[in-house]
Amino acid sequence: ETGVTQSPTHLIKTRGQQVTLRCSSQSGHNTVSWYQQALGQGPQFIFQYYREEENGRGNFPPRFSGLQFPNYSSELNVNALELDDSALYLCASSQGTVFLYGYTFGSGTRLTVV
Amino acid sequence: KNEVEQSPQNLTAQEGEFITINCSYSVGISALHWLQQHPGGGIVSLFMLSSGKKKHGRLIATINIQEKHSSLHITASHPRDSAVYICAVRSTSGNTPLVFGKGTRLSVIA
Numbered sequence: 001e002t003g004v005t006q007s008p009t010h011l012i013k014t015r016g017q018q019v020t021l022r023c024s025s026q027s028g029h030n031t032v033s034w035y036q037q038a039l040g041q042g043p044q045f046i047f048q049y050y051r052e053e054e055n056g057r058g059n060f061p062p063r064f065s066g067l068q069f070p071n072y073s074s075e076l077n078v079n080a081l082e083l084d085d086s087a088l089y090l091c092a093s094s095q096g097t098v099f100l101y102g103y104t105f106g107s108g109t110r111l112t113v114v
Numbered sequence: 115k116n117e118v119e120q121s122p123q124n125l126t127a128q129e130g131e132f133i134t135i136n137c138s139y140s141v142g143i144s145a146l147h148w149l150q151q152h153p154g155g156g157i158v159s160l161f162m163l164s165s166g167k168k169k170h171g172r173l174i175a176t177i178n179i180q181e182k183h184s185s186l187h188i189t190a191s192h193p194r195d196s197a198v199y200i201c202a203v204r205s206t207s208g209n210t211p212l213v214f215g216k217g218t219r220l221s222v223i224a
Contacts, residue, residue: 033211037155042118042200042214058210088155092212102147102162103212108155 004093006106013081013113021076021111023091026104031096032074034066037088037108046089049074050096078111086113117141120201120215127222133188135218137201140182148175148186149200151217157200160186191222 005024013019025032031050035043045058049068063079072093078085088110092103118139127133137146148160161168161175163184168175172191177184188195201215 035212035214040216042202042216043212044214045210045212048211056211090155090157092157094211102159105149105157105159108157110155 004091004104004106006089006091006109008109009107010110011112013111015081015083015113017081018077018079019081019111021078021089021091021109023074023076023093023106025072025074025093029093029095029104030072031094032068032072033092033094033103034074034076035090035092036060036085037090039087043090046076081113083113086111116215117205117213118201118203118215120199120218122218123216124219125221127191127220129192129222129224131191131222133191133195133220133222135186135199135201135220137184137186137215138182139184139201139203139213141203141213142206143179143182143203144206145204146177146184147202147204147212148184149202151198151200153197160199188220193222193224196221 007022033048034046037043046060048056052068065077068074088108090108092105094103121136145164150158163177172189174187198217198219200217202212
């Protein structure tokens with residue numbers, strides 16, 4: 001049984017650029033959620049995908065978008081990067097949306113916008 | 115006011131000490147999670163609770179639904195326990211899978 005894998009682990013981008021972060025879900029999990037964690041803060045919910053459809057979104061602007069693929073892997077895309085987008089981006093996978101069985105988290109992608 | 119509050123924010127303990135980290139929340143929940151985050155970012159799920167108490171090794175988690183409060187205890191603490199411990203709740207309202215506290219940074223000194 002594999003865990004959740006995120007890539008890349010670290011990334012440096014320039015303000016105004018676009019970035020794509022990737023997440024491979026744990027085997028058997030069909031739900032993935034993405035979180036942004038600023039330094040010294042708890043993670044904040046960005047959005048969630050269940051069976052390739054977005055079924056929940058936090059307080060993030062539309063330039064944060066996502067995809068989930070038939071194999072349940074996922075991407076987070078951020079357009080027009082701003083300095084405040086610098087953070088650790090975490091994804092977590094789970095089975096279904098009732099969350100009876102908990103979450104498996106990836107190690108995160110640390111994004112720095114300069 | 116955050117929906118999930120943790121205390122203390124920072125904690126330094128001597129090896130062997132008994133440690134308690136507290137979490138209070140203001141929303142109705144279906145479950146509460148205790149998570150461990152090491153430097154570098156990876157998060158490990160320690161416990162998922164909806165009532166009572168759970169124990170795993172030297173870790174014990176309790177929850178009081180009526181008081182909207184949970185505690186994480188570490189017995190016989192060890193330097194390898196040094197990490198950030200995060201409380202997160204699954205709210206019964208809204209569409210947010212998890213609402214997180216800011217975490218408690220624990221340093222255990224040998």
